[in-house]
Amino acid sequence: xxxxxxxxxxxxADVLIREAHVLDPRTGLxxxxxxxxxxxxxxxxxxxxxxxxxxxxxVVEGAGRHLFPAFVDPHVxxxxxxxxxxxxxxxxxxxxxxxxxxxVVAMPNTDPVIDSAPLLQSLRDxxxxxxxxxxxxxxxxxxxLQGKELTEMAELRHEGALGFTxxxxxxxxxxxxxxALQYQRLCGGVLALHEEDPTLSRDGAMHEGEVSALxxxxxxxSVSESTMVARDAALAGYEGGRVHMQHLSCIESVEAVAAxxxxxxxxxxxxxxHHLCLTEDDVRGLDTRMKMNPPLxxxxxxxxxxxxxxxxxxxxxxxxxxxxxxxxxxxxxxxxPMGTTGLETAFxxxxxxxxxPGVLPLGLIVERxxxxxxxxxxxxxxxxxGEPADLTLVDLTAEWEVGENGYESRSANCCLAxxxxxxxxxxxxxxxxxxxxxxxxxxxx
Amino acid sequence: MRHLxxxxxxxRETIERICDRxxxxxxxxxxEIKKVPALRGRTVLNLFYEASTRTRSSFELAAKxxxxxxxxxxxxxxxxxxxxxxxxxxxxxxxxxxxxxxIRTPWAGAAxxxxxxxxxxxVNAGDGKHEHPTQALLDVHTxxxxxxxxxxxxxxxxxxxxxxxxARSNIQAFQKMxxxxxxxxxxxxxxxxxxxMGCHVRHTLDELGEADVVxxxxxxxxxxxxxxxxxxxxxxxxxxxxxxxxxPRQILMHPGPVNRGVELSGEVVDSPQAVILNQxxxxxxxxxxxxxxxxxxxxxxxxxxxPSLA
Numbered sequence: 001x002x003x004x005x006x007x008x009x010x011x012x013a014d015v016l017i018r019e020a021h022v023l024d025p026r027t028g029l030x031x032x033x034x035x036x037x038x039x040x041x042x043x044x045x046x047x048x049x050x051x052x053x054x055x056x057x058x059v060v061e062g063a064g065r066h067l068f069p070a071f072v073d074p075h076v077x078x079x080x081x082x083x084x085x086x087x088x089x090x091x092x093x094x095x096x097x098x099x100x101x102x103x104v105v106a107m108p109n110t111d112p113v114i115d116s117a118p119l120l121q122s123l124r125d126x127x128x129x130x131x132x133x134x135x136x137x138x139x140x141x142x143x144x145l146q147g148k149e150l151t152e153m154a155e156l157r158h159e160g161a162l163g164f165t166x167x168x169x170x171x172x173x174x175x176x177x178x179x180a181l182q183y184q185r186l187c188g189g190v191l192a193l194h195e196e197d198p199t200l201s202r203d204g205a206m207h208e209g210e211v212s213a214l215x216x217x218x219x220x221x222s223v224s225e226s227t228m229v230a231r232d233a234a235l236a237g238y239e240g241g242r243v244h245m246q247h248l249s250c251i252e253s254v255e256a257v258a259a260x261x262x263x264x265x266x267x268x269x270x271x272x273x274h275h276l277c278l279t280e281d282d283v284r285g286l287d288t289r290m291k292m293n294p295p296l297x298x299x300x301x302x303x304x305x306x307x308x309x310x311x312x313x314x315x316x317x318x319x320x321x322x323x324x325x326x327x328x329x330x331x332x333x334x335x336x337p338m339g340t341t342g343l344e345t346a347f348x349x350x351x352x353x354x355x356x357p358g359v360l361p362l363g364l365i366v367e368r369x370x371x372x373x374x375x376x377x378x379x380x381x382x383x384x385x386g387e388p389a390d391l392t393l394v395d396l397t398a399e400w401e402v403g404e405n406g407y408e409s410r411s412a413n414c415c416l417a418x419x420x421x422x423x424x425x426x427x428x429x430x431x432x433x434x435x436x437x438x439x440x441x442x443x444x445x
Numbered sequence: 446m447r448h449l450x451x452x453x454x455x456x457r458e459t460i461e462r463i464c465d466r467x468x469x470x471x472x473x474x475x476x477e478i479k480k481v482p483a484l485r486g487r488t489v490l491n492l493f494y495e496a497s498t499r500t501r502s503s504f505e506l507a508a509k510x511x512x513x514x515x516x517x518x519x520x521x522x523x524x525x526x527x528x529x530x531x532x533x534x535x536x537x538x539x540x541x542x543x544x545x546x547x548i549r550t551p552w553a554g555a556a557x558x559x560x561x562x563x564x565x566x567x568v569n570a571g572d573g574k575h576e577h578p579t580q581a582l583l584d585v586h587t588x589x590x591x592x593x594x595x596x597x598x599x600x601x602x603x604x605x606x607x608x609x610x611x612a613r614s615n616i617q618a619f620q621k622m623x624x625x626x627x628x629x630x631x632x633x634x635x636x637x638x639x640x641x642m643g644c645h646v647r648h649t650l651d652e653l654g655e656a657d658v659v660x661x662x663x664x665x666x667x668x669x670x671x672x673x674x675x676x677x678x679x680x681x682x683x684x685x686x687x688x689x690x691x692x693p694r695q696i697l698m699h700p701g702p703v704n705r706g707v708e709l710s711g712e713v714v715d716s717p718q719a720v721i722l723n724q725x726x727x728x729x730x731x732x733x734x735x736x737x738x739x740x741x742x743x744x745x746x747x748x749x750x751x752p753s754l755a
Contacts, residue, residue, distance in 0.1 A: 209638045211638075214641070216553050330532055332554055
């Protein structure tokens with residue numbers, strides 16, 4: 001299935017990462033080690049200081065840093081085609097590499113919508129030329145995201161669609177989603193669902209609650225999401241289909257997914273770093289960078305998401321990286337488009353807000369930031385000899401201010417702008433090639 | 446005070462200072478020449494993105510009575526209709542170097558945003574459903590003039606609280622001045638979470654008798670089409686302030702314009718308890734006090750001219 005991912009042609013790395021603390025929660029590795037990458041493949045793991053760099057290999061001093069399997073983001077918006085003023089495949093994947101990701105999956109709500117095989121083929125060709133790291137593509141469930149007719153899902157799968165989603169919009173009609181679930185038996189591919197009942201969210205621009213009441217901004221109630229999560233879990237159970245619920249934001253949704261999983265339904269879900277780290281309180285200043293869909297909710301909801309991540313009800317962390325141009329966000333809150341960027345800050349944000357205060361262990365975060373691959377039937381990055389090198393080297397002590405040196409992304413609408421975070425990606429190797437390195441990283445030989 | 450953006454930013458002392466100054470300006474309105482030179486040579490720009498007659502003319506009169514120059518800019522028939530963004534419009538107008546911009550928009554937080562784009566003093570004349578601070582100040586002023594103090598008053602705000610910037614500013618202003626506030630209205634038009642602002646919530650007018658002041662909100666016809674209430678007839682039956690519901694010692698307020706026969710019956714509008722015209726009158730003097738405050742008050746002290754070296 002990995003032919004569904006576009007892997008850019010890049011020079012395979014020959015690198016020796018020396019004495020980094022290697023952590024791979026799936027293999028149980030959690031100790032300092034030398035890791036040798038030859039021709040883009042993890043060639044050898046050894047005791048710290050034990051491996052020699054072969055001729056021509058670069059040596060990276062990893063002491064004091066952590067080496068993880070690189071992250072996988074099943075939910076990003078790369079805005080190509082049609083909105084390249086916000087992001088394109090090059091800038092988006094560069095941002096991903098800077099955030100430690102070795103694979104991102106782009107949503108089809110572009111302009112035009114990726115709802116036919118020729119469009120997907122053209123996009124994949126562009127990715128082969130422009131992407132800096134492997135990238136996969138989802139196709140739309142319904143034509144034009146209109147919710148009225150199914151796309152040619154089988155043909156889209158043959159063309160390389162990883163799965164299907166109308167993300168940005170819900171599949172409002174239960175009957176339409178049921179058809180997609182039935183059709184999934186023919187074509188395979190997960191159905192990723194943006195869960196929202198538009199008759200409940202209406203013209204809402206933030207979480208409905210204390211802060212929206214004070215600000216006079218129309219609210220999006222939690223039940224707008226959770227009722228659809230419950231409905232779609234029931235449909236998936238009835239049809240035996242497989243669905244992935246995107247960007248859960250509230251406690252009721254976590255409960256609904258937990259109930260569905262208990263009944264054995266094939267339901268998975270994700271939470272975003274911003275929903276794990278921020279709440280409606282951060283919207284009080286009506287900073288448009290804090291406007292996203294689903295909205296930031298209450299502290300109680302945030303705690304439920306953290307608990308869901310811990311228990312495994314929430315399978316993975318996904319950024320929902322949603323770039324918007326400066327002038328699009330420099331408007332009054334109610335007029336601003338929904339979305340925040342997140343690829344470059346994802347790990348540092350959860351590390352700062354959840355790992356450092358002792359809320360969640362580091363290993364669990366690394367696991368949840370790589371788990372998106374399996375949900376899309378893709379191989380999970382692992383630090384094992386013989387596997388392709390998908391690695392990220394992180395300095396867990398480095399403090400930085402978000403935005404201080406700009407962004408790799410074309411857009412700057414990051415909800416964490418100006419915050420001090422701890423933990424910085426120094427090096428990313430994706431599909432065996434060096435995709436990112438900080439300029440300050442010391443290269444010994 | 447640099448800007449007037451919200452009641453949330455104000456403390457009791459500031460509210461009282463503005464109202465006291467409004468009282469001293471009230472005397473100007475009774476002169477034959479209704480003008481003082483306090484803001485001579487200053488330019489006040491009225492930037493209105495929503496239709497408004499009374500608020501805009503009230504600001505215009507206030508500025509003119511202080512001898513300021515006034516420019517009115519309304520969104521209809523302007524570059525805004527040609528697709529210019531708020532920021533570009535503000536930057537363009539700011540190039541004319543206004544000293545104050547009075548701004549009304551249909552968007553929450555827009556006035557505060559504009560304050561970050563220009564050096565002019567910004568007065569929020571209504572930002573979406575968020576706040577309408579000068580309305581709250583003139584309402585406080587009206588009550589102080591009538592009753593001396595708001596301490597321990599029971600004030601009921603009745604009607605469409607969900608869509609009302611007046612309600613949000615007034616809940617805060619009345620409470621800061623020592624009053625107890627109850628909001629009452631159809632459950633569909635009382636926003637979830639409003640009680641965290643410190644007010645009580647009622648869905649009937651059964652206990653309206655406890656109010657010293659009844660503040661009726663305007664019921665907008667367009668709310669019917671979205672089914673917020675089934676009909677104006679039913680709304681009036683449940684929530685209209687009329688002779689049967691309004692007691693003789695209760696004061697009646699309304700931000701205008703009134704829908705006679707909907708939120709208020711004709712008889713109470715014309716009753717001696719109604720202070721609706723006093724509110725309109727207070728509008729000019731309070732806005733004079735606000736413009737004075739941001740252009741010549743504390744700000745003038747902050748930006749005192751450098752002593753001359755010559």
